[in-house]
Amino acid sequence: MSELAATPLLEVDRLSVHFPQHGGGWFRRHRQVLRAVENVSLTVESGETVALVGESGSGKTTLGSVVAGLRTPTAGRLRFRGQPLEGARRGIQIVFQDPYSALDPRMPVSSLIAEPLLIQRVGTAAERRARTAALVEQVGLPADALNRYPHEFSGGQRQRIAIARALAPDPALIVADEPLSALDVSVQSQILNLLKSIQETRKLSYLFISHDLGVVNHLADRVAVLYLGRLAELAPAAELFARPSHPYTQALLTAIPRIGRRRTRGSRTLRSEMPSPLAPPPGCVFHPRCPKAQAICRTEPPALAPAPGRPRQLAACHFKD
Amino acid sequence: MSVAADAPVSVWRLRWRRLRRDRTAMASAAVLLLLVAFVLSAGPLAALLGIDPDATDLLSRYDPPTARHWLGTDDAGRDELLRLMYGGQTSLLVGLVATIVGGALGVLIGLIAGYFGGLADAALMRITDGFIALPLLPLLIVLAAVDLTKLGFSAEFAHSGAAGFWRVVVIISIVDWTGVARLVRAATLELRDRDFVLSARASGGSAAYVLARHILPNAATPIIIAGTLTVGRVILFESVLSFLGFGIVPPTPSWGNMLNNAQEMVTTAPALAIYPGLLIFITVIAVNFLGDGLRNAFDPRG
Amino acid sequence: MAGFILRRIVQTACVLLVMSFVIYGLIGLMPGDPLDAMLASVPNVTPDVIEHLKQIYGLDQPLLLRYWHWLLAALSGDLGYSRTHSQPVLVVLLPALLQSCKLMLASFCVSVVLSVTLGVLAARRPGGRLDAAISLFAFAGLSVPVFWLALVLILLFAVQLHWLPASGMSSLGGGGPGDQLRHLALPVATLALVTAGGFTRYVRAAMIETMRMDFIRTARAKGAGEARIVLRHALRNALIPVVTVMALSFGTLFSGALVTETMFAQYGMGKMIYDAILGNDYNLALAGLLFATLITLLSNLGADLAYARLDPRITLQ
Numbered sequence: 044m045s046e047l048a049a050t051p052l053l054e055v056d057r058l059s060v061h062f063p064q065h066g067g068g069w070f071r072r073h074r075q076v077l078r079a080v081e082n083v084s085l086t087v088e089s090g091e092t093v094a095l096v097g098e099s100g101s102g103k104t105t106l107g108s109v110v111a112g113l114r115t116p117t118a119g120r121l122r123f124r125g126q127p128l129e130g131a132r133r134g135i136q137i138v139f140q141d142p143y144s145a146l147d148p149r150m151p152v153s154s155l156i157a158e159p160l161l162i163q164r165v166g167t168a169a170e171r172r173a174r175t176a177a178l179v180e181q182v183g184l185p186a187d188a189l190n191r192y193p194h195e196f197s198g199g200q201r202q203r204i205a206i207a208r209a210l211a212p213d214p215a216l217i218v219a220d221e222p223l224s225a226l227d228v229s230v231q232s233q234i235l236n237l238l239k240s241i242q243e244t245r246k247l248s249y250l251f252i253s254h255d256l257g258v259v260n261h262l263a264d265r266v267a268v269l270y271l272g273r274l275a276e277l278a279p280a281a282e283l284f285a286r287p288s289h290p291y292t293q294a295l296l297t298a299i300p301r302i303g304r305r306r307t308r309g310s311r312t313l314r315s316e317m318p319s320p321l322a323p324p325p326g327c328v329f330h331p332r333c334p335k336a337q338a339i340c341r342t343e344p345p346a347l348a349p350a351p352g353r354p355r356q357l358a359a360c361h362f363k364d
Numbered sequence: 365m366s367v368a369a370d371a372p373v374s375v376w377r378l379r380w381r382r383l384r385r386d387r388t389a390m391a392s393a394a395v396l397l398l399l400v401a402f403v404l405s406a407g408p409l410a411a412l413l414g415i416d417p418d419a420t421d422l423l424s425r426y427d428p429p430t431a432r433h434w435l436g437t438d439d440a441g442r443d444e445l446l447r448l449m450y451g452g453q454t455s456l457l458v459g460l461v462a463t464i465v466g467g468a469l470g471v472l473i474g475l476i477a478g479y480f481g482g483l484a485d486a487a488l489m490r491i492t493d494g495f496i497a498l499p500l501l502p503l504l505i506v507l508a509a510v511d512l513t514k515l516g517f518s519a520e521f522a523h524s525g526a527a528g529f530w531r532v533v534v535i536i537s538i539v540d541w542t543g544v545a546r547l548v549r550a551a552t553l554e555l556r557d558r559d560f561v562l563s564a565r566a567s568g569g570s571a572a573y574v575l576a577r578h579i580l581p582n583a584a585t586p587i588i589i590a591g592t593l594t595v596g597r598v599i600l601f602e603s604v605l606s607f608l609g610f611g612i613v614p615p616t617p618s619w620g621n622m623l624n625n626a627q628e629m630v631t632t633a634p635a636l637a638i639y640p641g642l643l644i645f646i647t648v649i650a651v652n653f654l655g656d657g658l659r660n661a662f663d664p665r666g
Numbered sequence: 667m668a669g670f671i672l673r674r675i676v677q678t679a680c681v682l683l684v685m686s687f688v689i690y691g692l693i694g695l696m697p698g699d700p701l702d703a704m705l706a707s708v709p710n711v712t713p714d715v716i717e718h719l720k721q722i723y724g725l726d727q728p729l730l731l732r733y734w735h736w737l738l739a740a741l742s743g744d745l746g747y748s749r750t751h752s753q754p755v756l757v758v759l760l761p762a763l764l765q766s767c768k769l770m771l772a773s774f775c776v777s778v779v780l781s782v783t784l785g786v787l788a789a790r791r792p793g794g795r796l797d798a799a800i801s802l803f804a805f806a807g808l809s810v811p812v813f814w815l816a817l818v819l820i821l822l823f824a825v826q827l828h829w830l831p832a833s834g835m836s837s838l839g840g841g842g843p844g845d846q847l848r849h850l851a852l853p854v855a856t857l858a859l860v861t862a863g864g865f866t867r868y869v870r871a872a873m874i875e876t877m878r879m880d881f882i883r884t885a886r887a888k889g890a891g892e893a894r895i896v897l898r899h900a901l902r903n904a905l906i907p908v909v910t911v912m913a914l915s916f917g918t919l920f921s922g923a924l925v926t927e928t929m930f931a932q933y934g935m936g937k938m939i940y941d942a943i944l945g946n947d948y949n950l951a952l953a954g955l956l957f958a959t960l961i962t963l964l965s966n967l968g969a970d971l972a973y974a975r976l977d978p979r980i981t982l983q
């Protein structure tokens with residue numbers, strides 16, 4: 044990722060997604076608003092992998108679905124190659140977590156992979172068939188897979204089908220929403236390697252959504268840590284894993300079990316549950332669980348700013364390391 | 365009701381295998397095929413016996429069975445057997461067509477309500493709640509009594525036989541689409557947030573594309589089962605409407621309007637009061653058994 | 667709870683209002699108009715006179731306005747005059763309502779007793795012979811045309827066996843309560859048999875499901891007798907959803923009553939509506955249909971409230 048690149052591939056600019064909460068009876072007036080994503084800005088460069096990390100409920104999947112064109116943001120802007128982006132299109136595709144639900148059980152593999160091309164009316168039927176056959180080979184499936192149905196495949200193979208499908212319209216960016224977490228551990232590394240090799244040959248970018256920091260460390264160039272829909276930290280992977288700046292990132296990293304290291308207890312692990320995104324705490328949203336919280340944290344929301352001496356590592360904390 | 369989660373080929377074969385083991389369902393299917401054969405042989409039989417099924421003969425009302433009139437004659441001296449066959453054609457056709465028309469309406473509305481939610485959905489749920497609660501027969505009768513000329517149709521059309529047929533089809537469809545709509549709505553709600561639907565949308569698939577290509581095929585199971593059971597209900601509706609004089613209008617026979625004179629028949633020719641109703645009964649019970657068998661074969665948990 | 671009841675009542679009133687408009691509109695689409703009937707006996711009317719009469723009766727006004735006037739009158743208790751009976755609508759309607767209620771309540775009770783008994787018996791050994799026989803009975807009830815069942819019963823019990831009268835509400839010259847009961851027997855039997863079909867299937871399904879639950883096994887483990895388990899533990903729980911379904915089927919019951927009353931020449935709501943539509947008696951048909959809707963809506967409301975009371979797990983918002 045060159046610092047000089049004029050326009051990033053994808054630019055997320057002060058994006059917010061709010062869900063008004065329906066419910067209650069006819070007579071209930073007041074409505075709550077769930078702030079799933081709040082004022083998030085980040086970029087994805089060409090050929091880069093940016094990981095979105097956070098607990099469930101942090102808004103990472105919502106952000107991913109906005110980028111994939113499945114949801115309209117409440118506020119903020121998306122730019123793709125410098126152009127404003129509306130709805131879904133060929134340049135960005137998505138791979139989902141659950142390969143069992145991601146493939147229509149009533150379609151043969153050939154139709155599943157060719158579907159994005161068919162919808163976009165790309166090429167002739169013969170060209171689509173040729174492209175589909177090539178893709179099946181590229182993701183490491185047997186050629187006779189084309190005429191079979193999803194239920195005849197294992198979870199890992201289905202995920203390969205889903206990846207082939209996402210690659211069909213030759214996108215520049217793939218949103219991968221926890222693509223490994225539904226798979227067996229033995230299969231995870233195969234798919235991870237497939238994603239890496241595809242990136243190398245096609246110069247693809249990934250927006251990689253995950254809660255597995257081990258996988259993120261292996262794949263990501265930069266990492267964005269989300270907490271309650273807000274960016275807590277945004278930094279190159281190497282720097283973030285070496286010296287996490289935000290107390291939340293520090294806690295997340297401590298929570299990874301590592302061989303040869305005792306699990307530390309005490310101030311660095313997270314206290315209590317994540318608060319409801321319906322009623323986020325005032326000030327810094329992380330303060331109720333933060334070991335470093337001071338008076339200012341309860342009133343002043345911190346801005347995203349470089350960590351001391353590390354201009355490329357941004358953290359939203361009054362007391363960042 | 366579950367939405368099938370497996371591929372067509374094997375699933376349908378599996379279901380067929382299960383259905384074939386259900387003796388009641390298979391017997392019902394056989395009975396229905398026989399009934400269809402029975403009503404379709406009306407034309408050939410009339411030609412064979414040289415009888416005009418519509419020719420009235422007031423000198424031979426309520427004749428007992430003879431070599432020429434196998435089941436005797438009715439209150440206007442017409443051949444009872446041929447009337448039963450032609451009447452069956454009408455009743456079965458109304459059953460099928462009204463189910464298809466009402467089913468299509470229900471599927472369309474269910475898909476829209478389930479997929480888009482919001483106001484359309486709220487309106488649908490209120491309307492179906494209303495329809496489920498209301499006494500349908502009086503409503504059907506009022507609808508049947510509507511004067512088509514007041515709706516802008518020509519008097520000529522309003523009194524034609526075709527209008528009689530389509531009127532019955534339309535009013536039953538208007539009243540009966542709600543069950544299918546609810547089912548399809550439920551299935552659509554279950555399917556619309558599945559990843560394969562999202563992924564088609566992410567590729568730029570329009571709502572119409574997603575509904576037709578992904579949601580409808582995956583909701584086929586409940587639609588087929590509900591549709592089968594609807595046929596039985598529709599045949600009952602038609603028969604009672606025609607019986608009360610608001611459905612298929614003579615001289616076109618239907619199993620329902622053949623009993624118009626039932627009170628008179630009870631004393632003069634009881635057998636005539638039995639035949640049409642018995643055929644309706646057999647048809648509907650066979651349809652219901654078949655529908656039940658389909659449900660069991662399609663949904664092993666049930 | 668109070669909020670829930672209030673909301674349901676408002677909802678019911680709204681549905682009734684909408685339905686009254688729909689029915690009002692539909693009745694207006696029936697052949698002819700009130701003037702035709704009125705003028706049928708008066709020859710030589712000039713078009714001027716007809717126009718004038720239309721103005722007097724407000725027939726030249728738009729539908730919505732006519733509906734509004736009708737609604738105001740109806741709310742003040744004036745449902746108009748029945749043309750065919752030459753009496754105020756309410757005078758015709760109330761006795762018919764009473765008759766229908768007798769028929770429906772009696773049929774409802776008979777079919778509940780019948781279906782609970784059969785459903786419980788069938789659920790004792792699902793798939794067994796008794797279950798198959800009861801299932802056949804239930805399907806027959808669901809599949810039989812009501813008017814034909816009535817015919818068959820008349821043929822059998824009135825024409826062949828002479829046990830019961832075939833039609834009417836009482837013998838000529840009146841007759842005591844016993845006589846009225848004899849006249850009610852066949853209609854009630856018809857309606858009850860038809861209704862019991864669906865009910866039996868519900869009871870059976872609910873019983874089978876309940877008998878699989880853990881608390882039944884607990885009761886067995888405690889050594890409770892089979893009869894006690896079925897009647898005290900299972901039936902009580904199984905009946906909760908069944909009661910709702912039964913009350914919700916009031917609309918179907920009414921449709922059945924319409925046919926039954928016609929077949930047995932009993933002047934109830936069904937027969938009254940049927941005759942009113944045949945005779946272009948607009949006011950009577952309108953009022954009859956509205957009362958039918960009202961009764962059904964009230965029974966649904968009752969079912970909801972009963973459900974809330976019977977099932978302590980339901981919390982109402």
